[in-house]
Amino acid sequence: MKCLGTTPPFRNQDGEILPTSIAEISYVRLGGFDQWVMIRGENIANPILILLHGGPGFPEMRLFRTFNAALELHYTVVYWMQRGTSKSFDRRMPSSSLTIEQFITDLNELVDLVRKRFGKDNVALYGHSWGSVLGVLYASRFPEKVAAYVGTGQIGEWAAFETTSYRFVLAEAERRQHRKAIRELRAIGPPPHAFWDMVVERKWITNFFGVVRGMSLWRFARITLGGPEASLFDLPNILRSQFVTPKVMWQELMGVNLIEAAPVLQVPVFFFIGRHDRVVTAETSVAYFDVLQAPSKTLIWFEESGHEPPAEEPAKFNALMVELVRPVVVASSS
Template sequence: MSPMRGPGGTRPFRTAAGDVVPESVAEVGYCRLGGVDQWVLIRGRNLANPPLIHLHGGPGFSETRLLRHFNADLEDRFTVVYWDQRGAGKSFRRGMPRSSMTVEQFLTDLDDLVDMVCARVGREQVVLHGHSWGSLLGVLYADRHPERVAAYLGTAQIGDAAAAESASYACALAAAEHSGNRRALKALRAIGPPPYPASSVFSERTWLQRLDGQLSPSALWKLRGAVFGGRPESSPLDLINQIRGFRFTMDAMSREASALNLLSAVPALRMPVVFFVGCRDHWVPPATTVAYYDALTAPSKQLLWFDDSGHEPFVDEPATFNRAVVDTVGALITP
């Protein structure tokens, strides 16, 4: 297999006098997870704070750039763990066996990561935050290892993956009809409703972005700092692996991931649960998230709405999202 790219660096937390903040952590490197080296970044101002592991979406779409740009304030209140999952971002390399790209393998990888993080911070539990595909992975892990998860947070939470895809396709078709966009209608009708292969997922999502205005100049300008910003953890050259990894992982895993149904697979969780829902999310339409929320049994559960957000409230309304995470988790667990 091709060699891994260098992990990059990360700046330490410093006091006003320029000294490294005592008990802070700023570490980046490759960790052996599930027998494969995978990229992990750990940052937090105080190791006494609860560990928070982000599970990015896709599958195969690293969100570290977005999270570090829009949500770095969370590092003041949590020890935040950013993980490029197997086959994604800095963890992608050519020659990775497609046979290893399974939900079961990702659960094993995540279990190794949780063990590593708990040993590093001296804790027995972590807070999991799953976004989109990561919300499937997070719920499945929390169900299997409840003793390791203090609280579960889901953004763009998927319940019945097939129902979410069908609802998303219906949204795209309705938007194309409403706008009278003949090119969009022709393309969407050509791929037909799901289930469909990864190539059709990319097509449907791209048309939705165009119809929603997410590819407008102003929308893309907002992301410029996250994509091209000067953070040492990543460089513009990493964008090549970002695209390659996303396409490889989606092609390898989309069929299995899109068949998952948490309503039947995980009807109950044994830790507090919080779902963050973007009102304008057309990739995981809110009604499908609410259906799972209503069916889910948990010691406590909350549904928080973001009126001005789509699929990524942590990007669309970062300050509101960060405060919601701090407030909800702070009320659920003690440092």
């Protein structure tokens, strides 16, 4: 069951819809399958920002809408649910299409679509976690279409962060003397993990630290399923996409190494890194940043954040996206 949802228009003080604005939701044919895309912006003359969520299969649209809607005043924001994710989950989609290469192809079709529609030469990309892999690989392949790249939960070498994440959560379980966690974590052993072993490790990270630092699982669920764009009817596909999509892709993901695959980017780069990220551990993000070559690169620490800086320190994230990133994007587009 597809639940398109609705999204409120931008209005002036008299309640009239702003003629320069856009607020729409549709299914867009990308890579041969319909995928959910929402586009919102107060002024379509603003630069385009495409949000690449994590996972794969982890929808973050409602987190962005809850904490980062202010960006819609400064960008035309494209919220895309990637194939195999929530509203874009389709049981008819063959598992053979869940590859990194296919996601790059889907993204390229989306980029070309919005560039043509809004008359722009390029777009800004924001990638979180798995989305940071997709964003970097896309920017590496199509630099002429990317004005700037911003990454959080930035992956460098996938196997490296899995190893450091496991070590950390096991040490935390031992510090807390949590016998069940210790037993389960020792049973799976250190990476490389099979998919379901990884699920066990992530379970304990979530148990100890939450999905979003400082946010209860109940509040996270309410945000994810709340608002006019979302629906309780999304829940079955959200649950399916949490396991089906990453399980299919797991072996390919474990082999990702951006240090080797994308040591050079020909676009301005920004890493916004949560100091307390226990999933994609911060030291592995920094290891990639240190070797990455780009026309300009900036790393900013989010001292109160874990894996989700946009939701954990939204005021800081939004301000940086407007005051630091946007001028670079505008200059790259001119």
